[in-house]
Amino acid sequence: MTECPQCGTNNEDDVKNCSKCRINMYWAFQHFDELAAIRKANELTIAPASPTFLVETSQKVDKGPTAGWLHNTIKKFGFKDAGKKVSTI
Ligand SMILES: [Zn+2]
Numbered sequence: 837m838t839e840c841p842q843c844g845t846n847n848e849d850d851v852k853n854c855s856k857c858r859i860n861m862y863w864a865f866q867h868f869d870e871l872a873a874i875r876k877a878n879e880l881t882i883a884p885a886s887p888t889f890l891v892e893t894s895q896k897v898d899k900g901p902t903a904g905w906l907h908n909t910i911k912k913f914g915f916k917d918a919g920k921k922v923s924t925i
Pocket residue numbers: 840841842843844845854855856857858859
């Protein structure tokens with residue numbers, strides 16, 4: 837299980853997006869601290885709720901035609917390193 841950097845939800849290790857807030861887990865592990873600092877500097881909520889339409893659209897991707905490939909790729913490489921390794925195949 838992997839804890840979402842933005843909302844703290846525990847997710848399976850092969851997810852692309854957090855099951856609750858839907859942030860991209862690969863991106864979040866690289867950049868969420870930077871995003872949180874920008875939000876804080878601008879007196880914004882550090883971890884705001886995701887808009888409903890974004891949550892619903894993102895959940896559809898999890899059930900879409902690329903879901904199997906996506907989960908296998910993340911299992912193979914791990915989402916924390918997926919961007920770098922996948923792009924070199
Ligand atoms: Zn989350």
